[in-house]
Amino acid sequence: MSGLVRTEPLRGDPPLLVPGDPYSVVVLLQGYAEPKGVGEAVRADGSVTLVLPQAWGPASSHQEPSPESHEVKTALEEAARGPILVDTAGPWAREALLGALAGQGLAPGDVTLVVGTHGHSDHIGNLGLFPRAALLVSHDFCLPGGLYLPHGLAEERPLRLGPGLEVWATPGHGGQRDVSVVVAGTTLGTVMVVGDVFERDGDEDSWQALSEDPVAQKRSRKRVLGTADVIVPGHGAPFRVIREASPSETEGQRNSQPELVIGDKEPTVHR
Numbered sequence: 001m002s003g004l005v006r007t008e009p010l011r012g013d014p015p016l017l018v019p020g021d022p023y024s025v026v027v028l029l030q031g032y033a034e035p036k037g038v039g040e041a042v043r044a045d046g047s048v049t050l051v052l053p054q055a056w057g058p059a060s061s062h063q064e065p066s067p068e069s070h071e072v073k074t075a076l077e078e079a080a081r082g083p084i085l086v087d088t089a090g091p092w093a094r095e096a097l098l099g100a101l102a103g104q105g106l107a108p109g110d111v112t113l114v115v116g117t118h119g120h121s122d123h124i125g126n127l128g129l130f131p132r133a134a135l136l137v138s139h140d141f142c143l144p145g146g147l148y149l150p151h152g153l154a155e156e157r158p159l160r161l162g163p164g165l166e167v168w169a170t171p172g173h174g175g176q177r178d179v180s181v182v183v184a185g186t187t188l189g190t191v192m193v194v195g196d197v198f199e200r201d202g203d204e205d206s207w208q209a210l211s212e213d214p215v216a217q218k219r220s221r222k223r224v225l226g227t228a229d230v231i232v233p234g235h236g237a238p239f240r241v242i243r244e245a246s247p248s249e250t251e252g253q254r255n256s257q258p259e260l261v262i263g264d265k266e267p268t269v270h271r
Contacts, residue, residue, distance in 0.1 A: 051086065
């Protein structure tokens with residue numbers, strides 16, 4: 001059985017809040033990629049997203065992950081108890097990022113974990129603002145001060161940060177080490193912050209040209225489309241993923257609730 005998938009924009013301007021329990025998602029800055037001048041020049045910056053635990057509040061005391069905690073599972077879960085930032089945009093967006101955080105009642109020192117989906121400058125250009133945070137950049141995880149811990153992240157083995165909160169290996173765009181953040185339990189279902197696995201809604205005409213490993217990225221895109229209800233792409237507005245039964249399935253299941261399954265082939269995307 002194959003699934004039919006269509007997408008539609010998620011309306012609203014940043015900061016865009018998707019409430020959830022135990023984590024809410026706030027798209028702080030919306031990424032963009034715009035041709036500039038002649039030739040192939042592009043002006044671009046990456047999206048910045050905040051994952052905020054419901055139990056955390058501005059009055060909460062900041063507790064840095066303990067450097068003595070060498071057990072990676074414990075260190076990851078400790079780091080995820082406070083505000084989590086997914087990507088930081090480029091260094092030219094420093095003031096915009098600080099302003100967006102302040103709009104949520106946050107200072108850089110409140111952020112306990114920064115996830116960089118991949119190593120391009122428009123996605124990790126402001127890591128220096130967060131010396132007190134644990135960092136998970138691509139597949140490198142370190143505690144404040146530069147203590148690096150092995151973790152075994154792989155496509156078949158996500159990292160669990162908390163209930164319904166995971167980091168997935170989603171290779172392709174930047175090679176083999178891209179990651180995405182999965183947040184289940186929001187009011188819109190499962191939100192995935194995917195870096196440049198999806199550049200934007202409707203990027204089928206361009207993503208392969210920008211990919212270091214198109215075969216792996218095609219596989220990652222299929223996984224994302226099969227899981228996410230909302231996708232936060234690297235360079236565009238968030239969008240919904242809507243799964244529908246194929247016409248043959250609908251005909252054969254008129255009297256029952258259709259089972260919507262993503263099949264072995266890459267889903268057909270309709271707009």
